[in-house]
Amino acid sequence: MLTKKLRIGIVCPYGWDTPGGVQNHVRDLAEFLIQAGHEVSVLAPAIDEAKLPSYVVNAGKPIAIPYNGAVARVLFGPKAFARVRQWISSGDFDILHLHExxxxxxxLLACWAAEGPMVGTFHAAAKHQKVIYAIGxxxxxxIEKLSARIAVSEAARLTLTNHLDTDAVVxxxxxxxxxxxxxxxxxxxxxxxxxxIGRFExxxxxxxxxLDALPIIARFAPDVRVLVAGPxxxxxVEESIDPQLRRRxxxxxxxxxxxKADFMSSIAIYVAPNTGGESFGIILAEALAGGACVVAxxxxxxxxxxxxxxxxxxxxxxxxxxxxxxxxxLLRDTDKRNRLSKIGKAHAQIFDWEVVAEQIFSIYEMAMVGGDKITLSSENRPWSRFLSRDEGKEK
Amino acid sequence: MKILIFVLVILVSLWYLSFLATRLDRLHHRVETSWANLDGLLQRRAAIALEIARSDFADPASSLLLTSASYQAREAGLKERSAAESMLSGALGLLIEDGQVHTNSAERALFEELSLLTAKIRIAISIHTDAVSSTQTVRRKLAIRLFRLAGSAPLPLVYEFEFDAI
Known part of the structure; x- marks a missing residue:
């Protein structure tokens, strides 16, 4: 699949040291591409520079802002912009992959500053993103500089088409x-x-x-237990549970x-009662791959x-x-449970990195057809030359 | 003071116009590269179609149909292109169902390549369509029409591929 060796720049918007779906995705993608023989540089904000893997370039300390019902640790500002420009101009990238x-x-800063084959991946899906997308x-x-757009799910694609009036490949x-x-x-x-599994708080x-469903379930399945994993x-939480249910x-x-692999193959049913704010549901893909029967x-x-x-x-x-x-x-019908987990496990193979990375890579190829490399965009060029001269003086 | 403001307004609007022009230039570039990509993929598809037409698998009638459709697709001008490609899609569609159960390994490889290519073409079409529609939106802007920032570049056309047909 991956014949030509490329220099790939990936930008991760969220703090590298905080756990999150986008960070995991970027890490796995970067490591997969490196294994395939490409040169990958990831630009990400980080708190502790010492703990970063060798392929990650620190962009500075992230700031916490409330976003999409949670706190997002992101980074922007003139200093960050200078770092981004410097990373782009010294990176000599064949392609830039921007997340969110x-x-x-x-x-966004990188999208602003660069010119050439760029691919963007949109992760978020939410009905109420007016605050952010009002600045559409x-x-x-x-955003229109991106040669190709990827959405991680149909829901993310809909968010994108509704708010930014542009289409994406799922x-x-x-x-x-x-x-x-x-x-x-x-x-x-x-x-x-x-x-x-998840941040249950x-x-x-x-x-x-x-929790609310458990009393009813316990009436029909007296030996039912709930295993909760996650930070x-x-x-x-335990104290808030009805004492009669606590032992379960x-x-x-x-x-x-x-x-996690053992967990998924041991349990009878994996339950994902999420109420929203979920764009993809990677944990469900993992549960399916682990052969669990899923209720969501x-x-x-x-x-x-x-x-x-x-x-x-x-x-x-x-x-x-x-x-x-x-x-x-499902607890009563073992056959149905087994059938679902079997179909689910087979289906989960489409989420395997071998398949997904190949799809992403074919988008890279399409974006690179023009044969251009990543450069600073024209309106940023003289400005950055001026800046780098300035930085030189400081040293 | 008045002169200062006047100069400032002129400068800002000049900057804005040059910004719009670069933006438009980039969009035109995107339209061109995404078209080059789509065009290349379609050419490869026509080549595979020819190969299928010449293989033992195709009966004389479908072979004739495929050959003529792929020649037309390769030689069509920009305007007839989408009609020609849709015809090729139709001709291939007739064979694909039989092709998947066919046991000859060489031909199966052809059909596998074709289905991979088809998936890529679908993506390429959506990328190209997106580039074209953003360009059209930006070119509708008053400032761009007023100052003829698009120059002599023709307005890009949406490639009306019959999406379901491929």
């Missing part, structure tokens, strides 16, 4: 499917167990919906990738990932009664 270029971040007309001149987020396919079923995690992850303070809960804390809320991202119920069961979002009904139905 429509929010104020170094991705200002963004337009920058390429899903990638997972290393093989890592999850060989999990070993552990006895203490198997039985009538429901699995949940965040309301949009929907643990509360599962966060479990004490507070087990908080595992953060688990490793290997544990019918928010757009999950609906499309699960093929409208073909690869996993859906319930009406935020409706705990419907969740309980769906779970009980």
């Amino acid at each position: 270029p429509a929010i104020p971040s170094i991705s 007309p200002i963004l337009e001149p920058a 390429i899903p987020n990638g997972i290393y499917a093989k890592r999850y396919s060989n999990g070993i079923s552990r006895e203490d995690w198997s039985g009538n167990t429901l699995g949940f 965040e309301p949009r992850k929907g643990l509360q919906v599962l 966060g303070d479990s004490k507070e 809960f087990e908080f595992l804390g953060r688990i490793s990738e290997e544990d 809320s019918d928010i757009p991202a999950f609906d499309s990932l699960l093929g409208s119920g073909e690869f996993g069961a859906l319930f009406t979002s935020e409706d705990s009664t419907d969740l309980a009904k769906t779970v009980i139905d």
